[in-house]
Amino acid sequence: MEEYAEAMGRARRELARLDPSWLANRAGASYSYPRRCFTLTFLGRRAQVSFPGGEVMLDGEPAGSLEQLVILHYLVHARGDLPERQWVAYRDLPGARYHEGAFRAEVEAPLARALEESEASIRRRVEELGLERLEYGGFSFVWEALPRVPLLFVLNPADEEFPAEARVFFDVTAPCYLPTEDLEALAGMAVRALTDFHRRPSSSRVL
Numbered sequence: 582m583e584e585y586a587e588a589m590g591r592a593r594r595e596l597a598r599l600d601p602s603w604l605a606n607r608a609g610a611s612y613s614y615p616r617r618c619f620t621l622t623f624l625g626r627r628a629q630v631s632f633p634g635g636e637v638m639l640d641g642e643p644a645g646s647l648e649q650l651v652i653l654h655y656l657v658h659a660r661g662d663l664p665e666r667q668w669v670a671y672r673d674l675p676g677a678r679y680h681e682g683a684f685r686a687e688v689e690a691p692l693a694r695a696l697e698e699s700e701a702s703i704r705r706r707v708e709e710l711g712l713e714r715l716e717y718g719g720f721s722f723v724w725e726a727l728p729r730v731p732l733l734f735v736l737n738p739a740d741e742e743f744p745a746e747a748r749v750f751f752d753v754t755a756p757c758y759l760p761t762e763d764l765e766a767l768a769g770m771a772v773r774a775l776t777d778f779h780r781r782p783s784s785s786r787v788l
Contacts, residue, residue, distance in 0.1 A: 585646045592653035593635035599657065601632050608659035608758075609728030619656065624726050624774050625710050628652055648770070651763050655727050660757040668733050668750035671768075674761045688768045692736070692747035695776035700738050700745075706775050718748075726771050730758050734775075 596604075601619070605612035610621035612632070619630040629638045630652060637649040644652065671688075672681040696703060700720075707714075707722050715721040718735040725731045733750040737743070749768045759767065 585650045589635075589646070589650050589653065592650065592657055593633075595657045596630075596635045596653060597633035604656060604659065607661035608656050610656070621652075621728055622725070623648070623652055624724075624771055630656065647766055651759065651767055651770075652727075654760065654763050655730070655758055658758055658760070659729070662729070662754040662757040664729055664731050664752045664754055666731075667753040669753050669755075670748070670750055671765065674751060674764060675756055677761050677765075680761075680765070684765055684768075688749055688765065688772055689747050692734070692749070692772045692776065693745045695772075696736050696747055697739050697745035700736075703736070703775060724771055726767050727758065730755055730764075730767065732768060732771055 601612045601614075604610075605619055608619075608621065610619045612619050617632050619628075619632060621628050621630075623639065626639045627641075628644070630636070635653055637644040637652050639648060670681075671684045672678050677684070704720070710724070712722040712724050715723060715733070717733070718737045720736040720738065721734060723731050723733050731752050733752075735748045735750065737746040739745040749772070751764060751768075755764055
């Protein structure tokens with residue numbers, strides 16, 4: 582928690598300065614004046630953020646520090662652009678080119694290993710979450726990790742010639758909602774949620 586304390590304090594101060602209905606409209610969230618909180622989806626879970634305090638709950642439990650920071654940054658950075666379904670690689674995000682190796686090692690490689698170990702488990706997880714299937718590669722799908730930040734996953738299972746490969750792509754509008762380092766963190770959390778094969782599907786995907 583200490584690692585993120587300073588950044589979280591800044592995000593909460595910025596949140597408190599904004600008009601909540603204006604902010605909710607830009608972020609694709611809902612805001613309740615009686616309860617003084619925002620509600621939005623985060624990786625298939627129900628996120629609630631108090632206003633003006635900025636305390637974040639996920640499915641009724643306190644969110645982890647990184648989860649809190651990403652959700653707060655999403656709210657305060659939201660510009661209102663609608664996703665265009667034009668996909669870009671991580672290296673094409675602002676300032677990301679020299680960090681591509683770390684993204685591959687920490688986000689895409691673990692997903693590729695999980696694909697090789699249990700493709701069926703990933704497919705079941707995608708079905709449980711009700712994710713949209715696409716026709717890229719051997720197996721692809723879109724996950725709206727946040728209301729206006731979809732992630733595209735393109736998976737190619739292993740065959741006799743090649744090992745399993747996994748790629749994660751971002752909508753071209755993603756930088757309108759989160760800094761690049763937060764987008765990397767979001768993708769990493771999405772991969773962990775997809776590859777935690779013992780995790781049960783959330784019943785609170787719909788607000």
